[in-house]
Every structure is written in C-alpha cells, then in structure tokens.
Amino acid sequence: MATEQELREQLATCTRIFAMQGLIGLFGHVSVFQPETKTVFVTPGSGSDKAHFMASDMIPIDLTGKPTTGQIPPPVEWPIHTALHAHRTDALAVAHLHTPYATLFGIAKREFHPVTLQGTVFGEGVPLYKEAHLVTTPQRGDAMLKTIGDHRALLMRGHGIVVAGKSLAEVLFASLILEDDAKKTMQAAALGPVEHFSADECKTFNAEIDFERRANRAWEFFSRIESQWDHQGGTGKIELFP
Numbered sequence: 001m002a003t004e005q006e007l008r009e010q011l012a013t014c015t016r017i018f019a020m021q022g023l024i025g026l027f028g029h030v031s032v033f034q035p036e037t038k039t040v041f042v043t044p045g046s047g048s049d050k051a052h053f054m055a056s057d058m059i060p061i062d063l064t065g066k067p068t069t070g071q072i073p074p075p076v077e078w079p080i081h082t083a084l085h086a087h088r089t090d091a092l093a094v095a096h097l098h099t100p101y102a103t104l105f106g107i108a109k110r111e112f113h114p115v116t117l118q119g120t121v122f123g124e125g126v127p128l129y130k131e132a133h134l135v136t137t138p139q140r141g142d143a144m145l146k147t148i149g150d151h152r153a154l155l156m157r158g159h160g161i162v163v164a165g166k167s168l169a170e171v172l173f174a175s176l177i178l179e180d181d182a183k184k185t186m187q188a189a190a191l192g193p194v195e196h197f198s199a200d201e202c203k204t205f206n207a208e209i210d211f212e213r214r215a216n217r218a219w220e221f222f223s224r225i226e227s228q229w230d231h232q233g234g235t236g237k238i239e240l241f242p
C-alpha cells in the first residue's frame with residue numbers, strides 16, 4: 001500500500017507537471033485514492049498556485065467530500081472525484097482539467113476520435129457529458145459517472161475534461177495524449193479532411209497492453225524536467241510529440 005506521504009508527493013508532482021504543461025491554471029484539480037482507508041487526496045481548488053504545490057497542501061477527504069483533517073474545504077467539484085473513486089476500482093487517480101484543445105471537443109459539434117498511434121488508447125471513444133453545470137452535488141457526480149461508464153476519459157460540454165486511471169502516471173499520460181490528439185486533429189483539419197483510427201483498428205495496436213510501462217516512462221521524463229523547472233507560468237512547457 002502506498003503511504004499517505006507517497007500519495008501526497010505524487011499528487012503534488014503530477015499537478016506541478018500539469019501546470020508546467022499549461023494544462024491546469026486558475027481552475028482544475030487532481031486526486032488520488034487510498035482504497036485501504038477510503039481516503040481521497042485532492043488538490044486545493046480555484047485560485048491556488050498549482051505550480052508550487054507541496055505534499056502538505058493536499059486535502060484529504062472521505063467519500064462524502066468531508067475533510068478528514070484540517071479546515072480547508074476541497075474544490076467545489078469534489079463529487080467528480082468521489083464518484084469515480086467510490087465506484088470504479090480502476091480509477092485510483094482522477095484529473096479534472098480545462099485543457100485548451102480537448103475542451104474544444106466539448107464545444108464543437110464534433111466527436112473526438114484518435115488520430116495518432118498514441119491516441120489509440122482512446123479507441124473506445126470519449127463520451128460527452130451534456131449537462132454544463134458544475135458537478136457540485138453527488139447526484140451530478142452520479143450522472144457524470146453514468147456517462148463516462150468504463151471509459152478512460154470524458155468531455156464536459158462547454159467546460160473541460162475528466163481523465164481516470166490506475167495511477168497518477170496513467171492519468172498524466174492519458175491527459176497529455178488526449179490533449180495532443182485534440183490539437184493534432186485541429187491542426188490537420190487545416191490541411192484537409194482528417195482521417196482517424198476506427199475502434200476496431202485501435203484494438204490491433206494493443207495500446208492498452210503496454211500503457212502502464214509507457215505511462216511510467218512519461219512520468220519519469222516529465223518529473224525530471226519539472227524538478228529543473230523555474231515554476232513560472234509560460235516556461236518549461238514540453239510538447240508530448242513535438
């Protein structure tokens with residue numbers, strides 16, 4: 001079992017990497033779950049400086065959103081995290097972000113489909129949660145959960161994305177891939193019609209099999225760069241596939 005301190009440190013690192021990559025800012029939050037104690041560790045909410053998070057900044061809450069220690073409340077959209085952690089054993093880490101490119105697929109009337117080899121992990125598609133209000137109640141958390149089903153990610157109409165994974169490394173890697181594929185789809189569209197990978201085709205790439213190893217490799221790569229980053233907005237950003 002990962003200790004509380006390990007989970008806190010991983011969560012802070014993951015969020016600083018998201019900040020370095022320009023994928024989290026004023027809003028957005030990330031969580032990790034300790035199943036043995038049913039504790040969710042979540043990053044502080046809007047206005048907090050994600051680029052400078054430390055392990056001690058993380059907020060422990062129970063599955064009803066109540067802080068288990070301290071007085072700082074979790075982000076208002078905590079039900080996104082508790083719904084997934086409580087009901088999906090493969091959702092040990094969750095990110096809710098408003099990334100610049102993937103979010104556009106929750107605005108344009110266009111489904112998201114993978115367009116790169118890395119993107120084939122999204123062969124099952126990324127469903128759209130049509131309710132645009134913030135997910136601030138357990139009822140809305142349940143509705144969001146129903147829409148995401150067993151998918152790796154979710155688009156939220158006019159809002160952002162949710163990404164779930166077995167670890168923070170998987171959530172980081174999947175979020176970077178989703179954002180990169182969304183960006184490449186838009187860039188390629190300027191050149192002509194975009195060809196995406198079909199669900200059946202995606203299966204032949206077996207992207208899922210090796211996903212954990214590749215996610216861990218990406219984690220090592222980005223955390224090494226993050227450790228040298230000056231933690232100022234607008235610097236340090238590294239393209240996933242430049």
Ligand SMILES: [Zn+2]
Nearest residue numbers: 027077159160
């Ligand atoms: Zn949001």
